[in-house]
Amino acid sequence: MNFYPGERIALFIDGSNLHAAARALAFDIDYKRLLELFSSKGKLIRAFYYTALTEDQEYSPIRPLVDWLDYNGYTMVTKPTKEFTDSAGRRKIKGNMDIELAIDVMGMAESLDHVVIFSGDGDFRRLVEAVQSKGVRVSVVSTLCSHPPMIADELRRQADNFIELQDLRDSITRPAEERGEEVVIPVESEMESV
16 A cells, blocks of 8 residues: 555545455445554544435344444435336435545545545546545545456556555454454464474
8 A cells, every 4th residue: 555654644435346356355344443544554543434214124134333433433325216117117225425435535635635435436546546636545445356346347457556455354354253253373383393
């Protein structure tokens, strides 16, 4: 990762895109460790997390995460999902947060040195270009390691830095005991006692 000490940094996390990328790489993100990692790279001004919520459900599986992030250093940007029926009569749910993310990036660009966008969506290419024209460096976090890759080539080429999510795995994954996995502690070998 290419960061300079003292840089004013902000994170803009497309929640559904990051979740899909991490799932494709078969790991769970520890959002506390993610915040700590980027806080160590410069002066972290803000960490935004964007997600759409289904309002009419009694329980939403994403609600505990949203609440935790909201109380632990993230600025939550949410909106209700919209339900519609497509031309084939299938029920669809829409919850795109691209506009909200783009508006916040542009609004904060004057106060930042480095923008980090967690998304592989090619629609953000023009946003990256606009922010760069203001003298702000832009890193994009996504993955080429999934099949198919989750980063649009045009976005990767436009960004100043591409950060492979797989390379962050050891720094931001949830510890095994929190995932409910058995922790194996290696025992020193007693074979060589002379």
